[in-house]
Amino acid sequence: MSETKLKRVDLIFGEYSNVKYKVLTDTIKRSNDEILDDLLESGLRGRGGAGFPTAMKWRLTSQSPSAEKYVICNADEGEPGTFKDREILTRVPRKVLSGMAICGKVIGAQRGYIYLRGEYKFLLPDLMKEIETYNEHAKSIGLDFPIEVRLGSGAYICGEESALFESMEGNRGEPRNKPPYPTTSGYMGKPTVINNVETFVNVMMIMRLGPVQFKLLGTTDSRGSKVFSVSGDTPIPGIYELELGMPLDRFVDEFGDGDTKAVQVGGASGFCVPRKKFKDTVIGFEGVPTGGSMMLFNSSRSMYNVLHNYLEFFEEESCGQCTPCRVGCQQLRKGIEAVKKGDKKSLYLDQLLKLSESMKLTAKCGLGQSVANSFSSIVYNFKEEMIY
Amino acid sequence: MKNTNKDMKKQINLTIDGIEVGVDEGTTILEAARKLNIHIPTLCYHEDLCVAGNCRVCVVEQEKVKSLPAACAMPVSEGMVIHTNSMKVRLARKHIVELLLSEHHADCTKCYKNGICELQGLASQMLTGDHLFLDLVPDHKYTIDMFNTAIIKDDSRCIRCQRCVRTCEELQAVSALGVAYRGNHMKISTFFEHPLFEVVCTNCGQCVNRCPTGALIERNYIDQVWDAIYDTNKHVVVQTAPAVRIALGEALGMPPGKIVTGRMVAALKRLGFDSVLDTDFTADLTIIEEGNELLSRLKKALLDKDPKVSLPMATSCSPGWIKFIEHTFPEFLGNLSTCKSPQQMFGALVKTYYCQKRKLDAKNVVSVSIMPCTAKKFEANRPEMRSSGYKDVDYVLTTRELGIMIKQAGLDFESLPEEHFDSIMGASTGAAVIFGTTGGVMEAAIRTVYEVVTGREIPFEGLNITPVRGTEGEVREASLKLEKVKPEWSFLEGVELKCVVANGLAHAKKVMQDVKDGKANYHFIEIMACPGGCLGGGGQPIPTNKDIRTKRKQAIYEEDMGMSIRKSHENPEVQLIYKEFLGQPLGHKSHELLHTHYTPRKRY
Numbered sequence: 001m002s003e004t005k006l007k008r009v010d011l012i013f014g015e016y017s018n019v020k021y022k023v024l025t026d027t028i029k030r031s032n033d034e035i036l037d038d039l040l041e042s043g044l045r046g047r048g049g050a051g052f053p054t055a056m057k058w059r060l061t062s063q064s065p066s067a068e069k070y071v072i073c074n075a076d077e078g079e080p081g082t083f084k085d086r087e088i089l090t091r092v093p094r095k096v097l098s099g100m101a102i103c104g105k106v107i108g109a110q111r112g113y114i115y116l117r118g119e120y121k122f123l124l125p126d127l128m129k130e131i132e133t134y135n136e137h138a139k140s141i142g143l144d145f146p147i148e149v150r151l152g153s154g155a156y157i158c159g160e161e162s163a164l165f166e167s168m169e170g171n172r173g174e175p176r177n178k179p180p181y182p183t184t185s186g187y188m189g190k191p192t193v194i195n196n197v198e199t200f201v202n203v204m205m206i207m208r209l210g211p212v213q214f215k216l217l218g219t220t221d222s223r224g225s226k227v228f229s230v231s232g233d234t235p236i237p238g239i240y241e242l243e244l245g246m247p248l249d250r251f252v253d254e255f256g257d258g259d260t261k262a263v264q265v266g267g268a269s270g271f272c273v274p275r276k277k278f279k280d281t282v283i284g285f286e287g288v289p290t291g292g293s294m295m296l297f298n299s300s301r302s303m304y305n306v307l308h309n310y311l312e313f314f315e316e317e318s319c320g321q322c323t324p325c326r327v328g329c330q331q332l333r334k335g336i337e338a339v340k341k342g343d344k345k346s347l348y349l350d351q352l353l354k355l356s357e358s359m360k361l362t363a364k365c366g367l368g369q370s371v372a373n374s375f376s377s378i379v380y381n382f383k384e385e386m387i388y
Numbered sequence: 389m390k391n392t393n394k395d396m397k398k399q400i401n402l403t404i405d406g407i408e409v410g411v412d413e414g415t416t417i418l419e420a421a422r423k424l425n426i427h428i429p430t431l432c433y434h435e436d437l438c439v440a441g442n443c444r445v446c447v448v449e450q451e452k453v454k455s456l457p458a459a460c461a462m463p464v465s466e467g468m469v470i471h472t473n474s475m476k477v478r479l480a481r482k483h484i485v486e487l488l489l490s491e492h493h494a495d496c497t498k499c500y501k502n503g504i505c506e507l508q509g510l511a512s513q514m515l516t517g518d519h520l521f522l523d524l525v526p527d528h529k530y531t532i533d534m535f536n537t538a539i540i541k542d543d544s545r546c547i548r549c550q551r552c553v554r555t556c557e558e559l560q561a562v563s564a565l566g567v568a569y570r571g572n573h574m575k576i577s578t579f580f581e582h583p584l585f586e587v588v589c590t591n592c593g594q595c596v597n598r599c600p601t602g603a604l605i606e607r608n609y610i611d612q613v614w615d616a617i618y619d620t621n622k623h624v625v626v627q628t629a630p631a632v633r634i635a636l637g638e639a640l641g642m643p644p645g646k647i648v649t650g651r652m653v654a655a656l657k658r659l660g661f662d663s664v665l666d667t668d669f670t671a672d673l674t675i676i677e678e679g680n681e682l683l684s685r686l687k688k689a690l691l692d693k694d695p696k697v698s699l700p701m702a703t704s705c706s707p708g709w710i711k712f713i714e715h716t717f718p719e720f721l722g723n724l725s726t727c728k729s730p731q732q733m734f735g736a737l738v739k740t741y742y743c744q745k746r747k748l749d750a751k752n753v754v755s756v757s758i759m760p761c762t763a764k765k766f767e768a769n770r771p772e773m774r775s776s777g778y779k780d781v782d783y784v785l786t787t788r789e790l791g792i793m794i795k796q797a798g799l800d801f802e803s804l805p806e807e808h809f810d811s812i813m814g815a816s817t818g819a820a821v822i823f824g825t826t827g828g829v830m831e832a833a834i835r836t837v838y839e840v841v842t843g844r845e846i847p848f849e850g851l852n853i854t855p856v857r858g859t860e861g862e863v864r865e866a867s868l869k870l871e872k873v874k875p876e877w878s879f880l881e882g883v884e885l886k887c888v889v890a891n892g893l894a895h896a897k898k899v900m901q902d903v904k905d906g907k908a909n910y911h912f913i914e915i916m917a918c919p920g921g922c923l924g925g926g927g928q929p930i931p932t933n934k935d936i937r938t939k940r941k942q943a944i945y946e947e948d949m950g951m952s953i954r955k956s957h958e959n960p961e962v963q964l965i966y967k968e969f970l971g972q973p974l975g976h977k978s979h980e981l982l983h984t985h986y987t988p989r990k991r992y
Contacts, residue, residue: 155570172567177441177461320548320567320574321442327487330572331521338522351520358483361456361476362444369455 006254009217009225009241011205012198013091021137024098027207028143032062032106039203042211043223048074048196049266049291050366054203057193060183062107064191069109071100071145072168072187072194076117076152076159079267080313081293084227085197087239089116089123092201093130097147099200101138102207103193104145112147113187115164118154156317160365161186161194163319174319175365196291198227219245222284226292232264233257233298248273248281251294259298262381267293268310269370272303274381303382304340307374308333314371324359325368331355332375336386346387349379402468417459417470418446428472429481429510431488432549433460434598435933436919437558443549444484445510449474456480485514490521492601493530493544499602504930506600507547527572536584538591538607538765543575546603552576552595559919561894562712564589576603579992588715588991590893592708592917593762593786593926606762606927609783610793616754616782617660624754625742626661627734627813628652630668631760631824631922632787634943638929638936639791640801645939647947650806655794656758657807666809667757668816670733671823671832673965674705675956677982678727678829679837680973682912683877691879698722700888700903700910703829705729707767708917708926710986712893717900718988723913726983730823731757731764732773735780736981737813741969745812750776756783758790760824760925763917775981786927815961818851818948825944826858826891826921830914834868834887835955841870841877851954852945858889860920860934863899865889865910887912892919 017023027035039055046052061069073096077085089096100112114131116123127149135146150168152158158167162176165187186192195203202224206214218224222244231237234255242251252260264272265281265288273281273288281287283294297306311333318325335352338344356372363369379386398413404421411420416439421428432443441461448459451469456477459470471477489511496502530544548567553576556565564587568577578587596604616624637646656664681701688697704710704725713720728736734757739750757764761784767773768781785793794801809816819835822828831853838846846853855866868885870877888910890899896915902908918924923940924932953959970977 157570174567177439177458179463314571316571316573318571318574320570320572321440321550323442323444323484323487323547326548326571326574327491327524330524330527331487331490334522334524334527344522354479355483355487355521358480361454362447362458362480362484364441364444364458 006246006250007243009243011225012088012095012201012227012241016092016094021094021098021134023204023208024101025141027102028105028141035102035106035207036062038206038211042206042214044199044202044206044214045222045285046196047198047202047226047291049079049270049289051285051289054195054199057183057195058103058106061191061193064184066191068188068190069107070187070190070192071103071107071109071112072164072192073100073112073114073197073200074159074161074164074194075114075120075197076164077120077197078117078156078159079269079291079293080310081229081231081264081267081295082291083229084239084292086120086123088197088201088227089120089127093127094134095201095204096197097131097134099203100147101134101143101145102203103195103200105143107191107193109145109193112145113168114147114149115158115168116149116151118152121151124149124151155319156313157319157367160367163365164194165192174321175367177364198292217243219284219286221245221286226290228290228294229292230255230294230296232296233260233301234296245282245284245286247279248283248288249278251283252278252296255294256296257298260296261299261301262297262303264293264295264297264306264374266290266373267295268313268374269367271373272377272381303378303385304336307378307386308336310374311336311371314367318367322364322368324363325371328355328359328363328368329371332371339387349383349386353379400464400466402464402466402470404470405472411464413464415464417448417457417462417464417468420464421459421470421472426472428459429513430460431506431510431547431600432551434551434554436598437551437554440550440554443488443547445481447477447480447484448472449477482514482516483520485510486516486520488547489516491524492547493525493542499545500605500608501602505602533583534607536589536591536607536766537769538762539584539589539593539596540605540607541584542603542605545601546576547601548574548576549600550576551598551600552604555594555598559594559892559894560590560592560917561897562588562590562592565595590708590711590715590917591763591766591926592893594918596762596926597928597930597932606786606788607765608789608792609765609785610789610796613756613783613785613793616756621752622754623662623748623752624660624756625663625665625738626656626756626758627665627667627731627738628656628758629731629760629824629922630671630821630944631925631928631940632758632790634824634923634940634947635760635787635928636791637801639788640794642802644936645943647943648801649947650808651801651804653809654804654807655799655801658799658804659793659797661756663810665734665814666816667730667734668820668823669813669959669961670730670737671820672817672956672959672962673733673982674727674730675819675829675832675836676962676966676973677978678703678725679833679840681725681727682833683837683840684974686883686911687879690883700913701725702913703915705823705829706915706917706922707761707763708893709896709915711763711766711989712896712917713900714987714989715991716897717904720900720903721986721988724986726985728773728982728984729764729767731759731784732767732780732984733982734813735768735773736775737965739776739778739780740981741965742813744969750778754782755780756785757781758785758787760787760922760928762786762926764927772984788927788929791929812961812964815959816951817956817959818951818954819956820959821947821951822944824922825941826860826916827856827864827889827914828921828944830856830887830889830912832956833912836957838868838870839955839957841873841880843874850949856887856889858891858914858921860891860924860937861895863888863890863895885912886910887914889914891916891921891924893917
């Protein structure tokens with residue numbers, strides 16, 4: 001094992017201040033521009049996986065002319081292998097609510113919603129209690145920004161922001177055409193900031209520590225730390241907050257079981273990194289980004305089975321509206337089965353790789369576009385396992 | 389004001405395939421390309437419907453953007469550089485069409501839409517002969533919903549473009565069709581996946597008009613009609629609706645808006661029908677019956693002060709509308725005119741009056757109708773539509789089906805001579821012709837009612853009552869003041885007759901909701917279920933769009949203007965039938981043969 005351990009960080013789950021909502025109370029006394037400047041300075045990028053600069057998202061929304069705006073916390077944590085938002089909402093809900101409230105103040109929103117994954121219903125009692133406390137506190141400090149919870153019903157696609165809005169509006173959870181983007185037309189067609197749970201916590205911590213201290217962590221492209229959900233063939237599965245920008249080989253040194261053959265970074269919609277590339281792979285927006293999921297596979301695992309499992313997942317969880325995703329996923333799954341069985345020649349994999357590239361180019365939303373990530377990275381790197 | 393706003397729209401400059409173009413802000417790439425006569429293929433896109441952007445066939449390449457945006461859904465932006473035919477685009481499009489084909493039951497030669505299927509057209513354009521992907525159809529256990537008398541739904545041919553869903557919701561506010569399940573199981577279905585005949589479907593057929601494949605088609609009765617024609621023991625009578633004669637040409641390769649009445653009659657005679665008659669005759673009869681019904685309701689309301697009389701009175705010619713109100717506003721069934729539709733009046737009279745005059749036994753008479761409509765198929769099969777003692781109308785064919793029969797018979801339609809309808813029940817007026825467009829029944833009724841009540845012709849130039857001529861996509865209100873009325877109608881003196889005309893069930897719903905909420909105070913309501921009226925009916929030639937429907941509408945008014953008689957009560961055969969057979973409007977015989985009742989239905 002490596003001697004220099006990865007740097008553990010304690011921003012997200014760190015102690016609350018003794019005074020309830022102190023950071024929030026202090027922050028709302030500052031001007032919107034000051035807050036946005038700090039956010040920009042911090043270099044914070046969205047923690048859901050896509051990594052859009054948070055300050056830009058907020059600024060665009062604050063500039064959208066509308067009397068009605070919303071802040072939504074995306075807690076529809078559905079990516080296979082991700083379970084960090086559950087932990088955050090359980091242990092530090094106050095930080096999440098504070099981040100949302102700061103956003104509400106900055107963009108001029110009247111209301112905030114937490115869109116909670118249906119399977120996390122068990123979090124509700126405690127979360128509601130905290131929200132009640134928050135709502136009372138907000139009132140007491142003159143902040144007109146109540147927060148509510150909306151519960152999802154179990155569709156993976158509803159984690160996609162525009163499908164999430166549709167779901168909240170009572171419609172079938174299907175992604176919308178973009179543009180318009182949420183910054184101008186989101187929930188109820190109004191300008192909306194939608195951020196991941198962890199992003200809001202980061203905002204709150206930046207307000208507390210200041211951007212300079214936040215920037216001490218991470219790299220130029222990936223500032224700060226990240227909560228990782230580590231699972232698979234590891235002796236120490238669990239949730240870890242680590243500095244962004246780490247090389248994958250050091251991560252594997254620390255979390256692997258000594259026989260790690262591949263790491264799936266970013267869940268089913270992320271990338272599979274084989275052993276030979278561990279050394280050159282950086283976890284962060286400059287390398288392989290992740291919403292937090294890190295799945296380790298050792299040599300006892302069949303990568304064909306892993307991929308087959310992902311494809312079955314996508315096949316079911318696609319909303320089904322657009323052709324590349326609905327039919328493409330079925331073709332990819334059926335296609336690797338045919339190759340494995342010998343019904344199709346191994347060359348057919350090239351055909352499927354081209355198809356996955358077309359899906360990436362033409363699918364209506366991020367779900368369909370990202371199927372190619374795991375597909376191509378697994379098929380390229382583990383071709384023999386697909387065929388034999 | 390509107391114009392100035394439009395003029396002030398910001399201009400956006402972009403380049404498509406190397407050609408620079410300036411368009412209004414908010415224009416899509418697809419619309420901009422069409423301006424340059426660059427054809428980007430589409431599938432889920434339809435001019436009448438909101439943009440879905442879900443088939444992805446229309447993807448294009450945008451410089452400096454990684455993914456390929458869908459041209460139908462992507463608005464233009466300043467300086468955009470678009471390529472509609474790059475290598476990337478061609479491969480992606482081919483993949484998409486191949487994917488659609490892989491989930492589509494592509495036994496084209498067995499398909500009713502063979503030759504006019506949009507997916508088939510795309511496939512031939514892209515030369516998708518190599519079958520890149522695996523056949524997915526066997527993975528799904530498809531069933532065909534063929535329990536309905538009007539529309540057949542075959543999911544194995546469905547490509548999930550959702551045109552039907554958008555049609556049913558946006559144009560018709562019926563929402564009988566919706567999306568069920570997700571991912572590989574996603575399908576277009578009904579409430580609890582019941583068959584179409586058990587749900588709120590009105591059989592209007594607008595979905596059929598817009599389905600790009602053979603997933604939604606009319607139930608055709610072509611072979612049954614041929615059998616009847618070839619059966620020497622049968623006397624086969626055919627009636628043709630007003631909106632057929634201005635659209636049939638399209639099904640036979642002619643441009644929209646051609647009046648083909650004479651050629652249609654000639655074709656029907658050559659197909660072997662024993663008598664070619666005109667639904668216009670019973671359209672005129674409808675005006676006499678319905679006009680008198682309206683007057684009698686007004687009398688009861690205004691003179692007798694009868695609180696039980698149902699006003700406003702609504703027209704009952706459109707069977708899609710009838711089923712809609714039965715489901716959606718069953719408490720207003722009393723407001724419907726009790727008059728049967730012209731088709732069913734005709735059917736009842738064929739097997740009574742016509743047989744009597746021609747000395748035929750009704751059991752040997754087969755009554756066929758050619759309609760712009762799929763709902764008419766359902767209507768003809770209603771149990772109450774047997775007042776002649778037989779099934780009043782045996783088979784209903786759409787304009788499209790007639791087009792197929794003409795092709796099957798090898799007739800060169802365009803070169804046929806113009807022939808006249810047979811008599812009896814073949815005489816028509818301009819008032820009857822305009823039944824085929826929105827506002828037509830209202831206009832025909834006013835031409836007659838005004839004259840009955842005042843003794844004078846309606847004071848509009850050329851009898852063209854333009855204020856009630858409906859427009860697609862709007863609810864048109866009009867009022868008519870009755871002055872210097874005849875003494876027997878003195879209770880109508882000074883009364884302002886309030887009318888409303890609506891087409892498309894979404895607008896019908898709005899009108900009825902206003903009536904229900906007490907916001908509207910109408911006397912007479914004309915509703916046609918389809919956009920633009922019967923000329924945009926669910927049985928009309930495919931494709932359909934606003935431009936085509938406008939041309940059909942112009943043709944209808946042209947046909948009206950060309951008729952020597954323009955008022956229903958002046959139809960000589962109508963006058964004759966009252967003298968010889970019916971006695972008087974709303975008389976005993978009329979009630980027996982020409983009037984009907986309705987059935988309250990549930991929404992679910």
